[in-house]
Amino acid sequence: KPEGYDDIPKEIPDPDAKKPEDWDDEEDGEWTAPTIPNPEYKGPWKPKKIKNPNYKGKWKAPMIDNPDFKDDPDLYVYPSLRYVGIELWQVKSGTLFDNVLICDDPEYARKLAEETWGKQKNAEKAAFEEADNKRMQEV
Structure with a gap:
């Protein structure tokens, strides 16, 4: 510096400024x-800046293939899955979950749904409507 x-x-x-002629030091104060x-x-x-002689351009993360990577086709296979966690945010309570199926075959899922849930869905819907009507009458 x-x-x-x-x-x-x-x-x-x-x-170049000049004291005005009508300026009165006693009345207006010192000019x-x-x-x-x-x-x-x-x-x-500020100190002068110079170009950085070691600048090599904008840095880029070098991406290389992982030499230790081995493809695992069974990575997502769970031989004995017994539990399912469901995170659900809802305003109205009363939602029930049962008969959870996890598979990768849509046809099998449809067939099993008709054999199990399909037989009960009308009875469940009627029971729900009856309970809902009863609750509305109590209010």
Whole structure:
């Protein structure tokens, strides 16, 4: 930093300003000249910057193949899955889950649904409507 740089004021008194003729020091106070921007003031001091000779461009993450990778076709096979977790946000309570099936064959899923849930769905719907009607009558 150059010596005396911090001592350079931002503004200096205007050298061309003159005290008005009708100025009364007793009534108006001591007259001070208005200030103007100092042409020598260059703002806060900052060291000069130079180009970095070691700059190699924008950094990119080098992506390479993993030499230890081995494809596992059975990665998602669970031989004895017994539990299913369901995270559900709902405003109205009363939702029930039963007979959860996990498979990768849509035809098998449809067939099993008709054999199990298909036989009970009408009875379940009628029981739900009856309970709903009873609840509405109590209100």
